[in-house]
Amino acid sequence: MTTTDKPRQRIASEYTSSAVKTGELMPESPTKSKTHAFSFGDPEPVLGSQISDYLGIFSDTNGLWYLPPVSLAGLAKTMYANGTHASVLEFKQNQLLASFKDNPMISRKEIRLAFKDFEVFDNAYFLAIRNHLGGINRYVRLPAVNVRVGTDSNFFLLNSDGSFQEYYGTEIIHLNGGDIRQSIYGVPTYFSGIHSILLGEAATLFRRKYYLNGAHSGYILVTFDLDDEKAEDIEQAITQSKGPGNHRSLYMNMESTISGKPGYTKDRVQLIPVGDFGNRDEYDKIKEVTQQDILNMHRVPAGLASIMANNAAGHGDLKNVREVYYDCETIPKQAIWQELNERLPARAKIGFNEPRWLTVQNEGA
Template sequence: MRAALQDFEVFDNTYFLMIRNFLGGINRLVRLPAINVRVGTEKNYYLLDSSGGFTEYSANDIIHLNGGDVRQSIYGVPTYFSGIQSILLGEAATLFRRRYYVNGAHSGYVMVTFDLEDAQADVLETAMKQTKGPGNHRSMYLNMNSTIQGKPGYTKDRVQIIPVGDFGNKDEYDKIKQVTLQDILNMHRVPAGLASIMPLNAAGHGDLTNVREVYYDTETLPRQAIWSELNDQLPQRARIQFKEPRWLTDKTT
């Protein structure tokens, strides 16, 4: 049952194979891994195996809990799909910052020098190439001639560093991580306090007792209603029941 619950949370689909007795009644349910199940076109289901084969089941022997989708009715689609890009953004920011410090040279800029001799410019270019760690940010080196129409030009700085963009600085990194955190909490519909996340302000997360009760009413009960659909096909002795939370039973007593 725990594995079936996990299937539904990850894939928004859960599949049970009904094991019947000789009278056609249901003796028990066997969970089929949702990651390997495909819906057929002939009122059937397929369970794929690691060898590339499959086992076919009649739709009459499969209970399919489908979370639903507005575009089709074959599979349920998890609501967290909308936040995957935010997760990838947070991952990219973390990898960027880590490589930024592992690289040591803090590469990712354009370096411009003026009127260096070719030999000196070659030495500097070679040194820049050697400072770059694998998989990190590329830099560009330019050696410019400041002569203008045959006359010596003027530049205030003979060596200039032009940063391309610095997402490694603390303020920019913190903004990205905070936005990503909020998006993740939103897509999973979990209050930060119930997820054991430290508050970002002095006010905290408010009264967690009230947050817990609202979460139970708006998220837990609708989830339980989905699983209660199984009871339509289960015998009385095997129907799913949920215990009331402790705070409700304490109030009753």
């Protein structure tokens, strides 16, 4: 025994003797707890592909083209991740398509796809199709998700098999929505709201898993001190009831005894619900908030986006809302597309008609 152990032993003996004198009991040695806790389910990242990380502009490892600052494939996936986001993108595309003037060199199909590219990726590309004499017959849209800006005033179209096609810069017209951090690729304005888009998707997926898991309904039916014959009758009645198996339920017949002694139960039949709808309001609140965030970042009024009003007043006069939206959003977006006219030949200039409702108003005046 070391010298340092003696004081500890003396203190312990003193404590014991004093406790006996005063009638206090020594603290019992702690017993092993019967309570157990466990966790399940690995954490799932909200952004599996980290599409919201701004990477900057760098050339690819081959040195032929610049990599986009954000994942274009990730931006495309967000369109299918949230119904409100996809609907608003379609609405903004249709606003341009409704007033687009027929163009002899750009078909409506090509411009429709280009409108969608620009709304999703903030980039649109047109390839000049030339005749044998070198003149331009028409322009076709190249899918923005697969186009890369080259490092030598050229462009590349990436194929699914890993190959690519190179085009001279004079053959491609690139509509770039712009980004304050670089000038090679456009970055959509809704990029700042991707977290809201994915949060809305996560809430929907959580609710689906909640229902598919069967936790939303079901019960535990407990009876006490029934003989086997009566318990089997109850079990058979539950099994043959309407819709068996639709919800996960459990029937138990138990003896009301505790440690071999007669116990006490308030009710001989107990129905214990398993499902809990308490979280439903949280789901609805998340969906409501994320939906409003998406509409705000796209600057689209809820009434024009076919969102049902939550109050009796509704969304107001939609005709006035439509006119304000046209002046504040559609006309500026048309001006962006008309920037292409600097490179388009005279007969391929992009133009837009006045909307039908505005034409009727002018004629009436």
